[in-house]
Amino acid sequence: MVESRRQYRWREIQLLLLPSLFILIGVAQLVLVENSAQRVSLGNLPTVDSLLPALGVIGVLVATHIALCILLPTADQVLLPIVAFLSSLGVLMAVRLGPKIPPPTGPVDELGTKQLVWLLAGLFLCLLTVVATRKGTLWIRRYKYTFAVFGIVLVGASLVRVLTSHINFDSPTHDELKILPGISFQPSELLKICLVIFFAAYLSENREILGEKGPKLGFIPVPPLKQFGPLMLMLGVGLIFFLGLRELGLALLILGIFLSMMYMGSGRMLYVGWGLGLFAAGALIGYRLFSYARDRVSILTVDCNSHDPKVVPIIQGKAYQICQGLIAISTGGVFGTGLGLGDPTNVPEVQTDYVFAAISEEFGLLGVMALLAVYIMLIHRGFHIAARAKTPFDQLLAGGLTSIFALQTMIILAGNLKMFPLTGIPLPFITYGGSSLIANFIIVGLLLRISATESN
């Protein structure tokens, strides 16, 4: 039942209003703090020039909205405003943090502009995804092995680069692939999407067999090996790559995606049980193999307030980042210091790993709670789209892509709060960085397409 008034996406533009206002006021406040005029009057209000990042974000979002009205008028209208809010907060934080990053890496005055360019590229690719799937997601399903191979080749390339250039096996590395001078890309971001596509296609074709009772090993039921084999192979190859790249966070993320998709596809706890068992084994191997993994776990037990002469060097050394992050979070308190008025740049790598700490210092517990609620709405919307999708492949694809967001948010927040070993997983849409923003917007494009072809 397609109603005629759904032709124009009123609800979407209504919902885009508040995020636009949010970034406008946010940037205005940053400019005021920067100029620190003693008195505010109509004369020295921020000029249009200084509001450029905010106006850029608003312009890009409105353009995307108009493009969606033309390309995909029946798509979900809540998804874009949610990611618009999150990514405008990302641009806002980049504008705020860039000029204040201490010398070794900073100050980067144009960090906000860079993030805005990435946002533009992301939204463009989101629309491109929508156009590429205009005849449905069937072709994606057909090319599942191509996607799997493509993802592995991407990561393989950076694996070769790491193995040939680094000898030090105990430090974490970032898998970057230089495309052009000055532009590098993290292929693992695309690998996530490729793997979800492969899992979704494979599970939707084999879910009857996976749902049945399989063979048994004594009393313990075992998954049917013939159908399970290719999946395990893919998973194993993915994990080995990441053990090679020493990105244990990504290995964890991929395993989490795999587990939730297996559960969504088969509805059986058996697979979750086996997966958790494999995860425990993998975690133990990683812990034994890499001293940097051991470091990150041992940091969890460090008391940042300790004055013990044995502990102080650790707080000043290995645990410096995590302790500074916790201090930033606690400085914010309930109401926060106010945007631009805190001092979050004491935390190393605040614009990537610790953007959450910066947000909670400046917006306080109140702001962070609202932010988490927005993430929950994003995940709710994703699963809502998955539940209403027409084919099993679409359902699993939407569910799997949504779990990427859910797991990433969970892993990095737990890491920032010292509840879990810190990993280099980006906070979806907010963390500064092009690769993850672009990959996330490709996911949004796929979700929008699936929501437009939903049943009813």
Place this chain on the structure above:
Amino acid sequence: MDLQLDQFLFILRIVLVALIYLFLIQLIFVVRRDLARLSSGGGPRGGTTARKTIGHLVVVKPGPLALRPGHQLELEPVTTMGRGPTNTVVLEDSRISSEHMRITFHDRQWWVEDLGSRNKTFLNGNQVPVGQSVPARPGDLLVLGPLDGVVTFKFGI
């Protein structure tokens, strides 16, 4: 009207957090309305209380259907299955013909008829003849497609 900077920033600070909450409330409002619309109008149960169900198929092997095994599919007096979009039950699979088969209810009984499908329809393992209705009883196994079938249903009571 002149304001001290810190007062102005204090106001902006409150406004910023308030905006996030307003956005959240707006989101929840929209999503709630969406869900309410779904449960009142969109579902198969709501809105059509006048129509009495006369039988159902139990999904054994869902194939291209987004249903779990064991799901009950309500039957109408005339239910058609096939790949075409006009069928009551649309089965998007290349091995299913666009108008594959038809189930009808008359003379207090279910009747199964093949509409000339390429890969045949089977009732309890016997091929259903083209253009000729065969009676079906509860518990009968209905298979569409080649080999062990693309989709399998069981007639419910």
